[in-house]
Every structure is written in C-alpha cells, then in structure tokens.
Amino acid sequence: MRHTYCVSPVKWTASLGGLLDATMTYKRPADRFTKQAKAEGFAARSVYKLEEIDRRVRLFKPGMKVLDLGAAPGSWSQYAAPKVGSKGHVVAVDLVPLRAPMPPHVVSMQLDLLGDRSDLAMYGPFDVVMSDMAPHTSGVAFADAARSEELASIAVDVANEWLKPGGTLVTKVFLGDGFEPLRASMRAIFKEVRVIKPEASRRESVEIFLVGLLRKNQAKPAM
Numbered sequence: 001m002r003h004t005y006c007v008s009p010v011k012w013t014a015s016l017g018g019l020l021d022a023t024m025t026y027k028r029p030a031d032r033f034t035k036q037a038k039a040e041g042f043a044a045r046s047v048y049k050l051e052e053i054d055r056r057v058r059l060f061k062p063g064m065k066v067l068d069l070g071a072a073p074g075s076w077s078q079y080a081a082p083k084v085g086s087k088g089h090v091v092a093v094d095l096v097p098l099r100a101p102m103p104p105h106v107v108s109m110q111l112d113l114l115g116d117r118s119d120l121a122m123y124g125p126f127d128v129v130m131s132d133m134a135p136h137t138s139g140v141a142f143a144d145a146a147r148s149e150e151l152a153s154i155a156v157d158v159a160n161e162w163l164k165p166g167g168t169l170v171t172k173v174f175l176g177d178g179f180e181p182l183r184a185s186m187r188a189i190f191k192e193v194r195v196i197k198p199e200a201s202r203r204e205s206v207e208i209f210l211v212g213l214l215r216k217n218q219a220k221p222a223m
C-alpha cells in the first residue's frame with residue numbers, strides 16, 4: 001500500500017538589503033513521528049497529535065458519528081474509523097480528495113468549508129467534530145494566524161450547528177490576536193475548554209489545539 005505523507009515544504013522569505021525578496025523552499029527531514037506514521041501505515045504524522053488528544057480526553061466510542069474537517073490526506077479519519085467501528089460513521093471533508101484508503105463507514109466529501117456547507121446537513125448531528133484545517137502559509141505570521149483563526153471559527157460554527165449535546169470539538173488554530181476571542185466563543189458553547197499542544201506538534205510551530213468538552217445546547221435534528 002502506498003501513502004503520501006504530509007511533510008509540507010516550508011517557505012522562507014528573506015529580504016536582501018531591502019532590495020530583493022528571495023523565497024526558498026526546503027523539505028523537512030523525517031522526524032520520529034513521520035517515520036512512525038510511515039511504519040504504521042498512516043497518511044500523515046498529524047495522526048499522533050490526535051492520538052495524544054484522544055489519550056488525554058477520550059474522544060471516541062464505538063457507534064459515534066465523527067466529522068473530520070480538513071481531513072486530507074486522511075490520517076485523522078484513519079485513526080477515528082476503527083475507534084467508532086462499523087456501527088459508527090466518519091465524514092471526512094476537505095478541499096482536496098483523501099489519499100489514504102478508507103473502510104466503508106468513512107464517507108468523504110470535497111468541499112470548501114469557507115463556502116456553502118449545507119451538504120453537511122445530510123450527515124449530522126455528530127458526537128465529535130474535529131478540525132485540523134490549515135491555510136497555505138505565507139510566512140507572514142499575523143496573516144497566517146488570521147487565516148487559521150478564520151478556519152477555526154468555521155469549525156466552531158459547524159460544531160455549534162451540528163454537534164450533539166455532550167459532544168466534543170477539537171480544532172487547530174495558530175496562535176495570534178484572534179485566539180482569545182475564539183476560546184471565548186467556545187466557552188459559550190462548551191462546559192469546558194482545554195488548550196493542548198501535543199508532543200507531535202513541532203515546537204517551532206505556532207499551532208495549538210482547542211478542545212471543547214460537553215457541548216451545552218441542542219444541535220439541529222438529523223434530516
């Protein structure tokens with residue numbers, strides 16, 4: 001079985017004497033999580049971020065319905081699918097197709113979550129909404145954080161609309177000015193909000209995960 005690994009190139013923009021902007025791209029060397037993902041057949045090293053969050057807050061049970069936002073290449077859905085089992089469902093949504101093979105109880109959808117999300121209605125409500133969505137980074141920290149916060153606030157909106165009472169939201173966000181307002185918006189919906197920086201999240205990365213536990217109010221009924 002061949003998988004493609006989510007080892008994204010990093011862009012560096014260097015200003016040379018204020019006269020010239022040079023952009024260089026290099027590929028990160030494989031670290032232990034990348035090697036482990038390859039050995040265990042996962043599509044991306046990000047799986048170990050979810051695995052740690054799951055170890056700490058117990059996200060999944062057999063029979064649950066899970067919505068995976070920003071799911072490609074597919075490691076989070078690969079991880080969740082056996083946890084919820086064939087009586088559960090995973091709905092995996094991304095701009096691009098998944099690259100990992102999935103069992104039949106994983107449904108994949110290609111969708112821009114910044115646009116019309118009404119197609120989600122036919123699958124909700126969910127027990128867990130999880131978002132690892134990330135923008136294409138530009139290297140300009142405040143702009144990247146703003147775009148990540150926009151994606152995280154979409155995840156909060158989707159959870160507000162489609163999460164069952166008692167349900168859980170996990171969302172990635174890049175630390176920036178919008179972090180505290182985002183956390184406040186989650187506190188309005190969840191009984192508890194935790195901040196987790198998993199070991200597999202690179203130290204130099206500004207990404208962090210917000211976990212909303214025990215959704216307070218009623219989600220929309222299934223259609």
Ligand SMILES: C[S@@+](CC[C@H](N)C(=O)[O-])C[C@H]1O[C@@H](n2cnc3c(N)ncnc32)[C@H](O)[C@@H]1O
Pocket residue numbers: 006043044046047069070071072073074075076077093094095096111112113114132133134135151
């Ligand atoms: C870090 S990757 C997710 C990795 C995935 N969790 C895994 O484990 O394989 C981030 C994903 O967010 C997706 N994404 C970014 N913006 C999106 C949007 N507006 N709608 C849907 N997906 C989006 C990207 O296409 C990309 O596949």
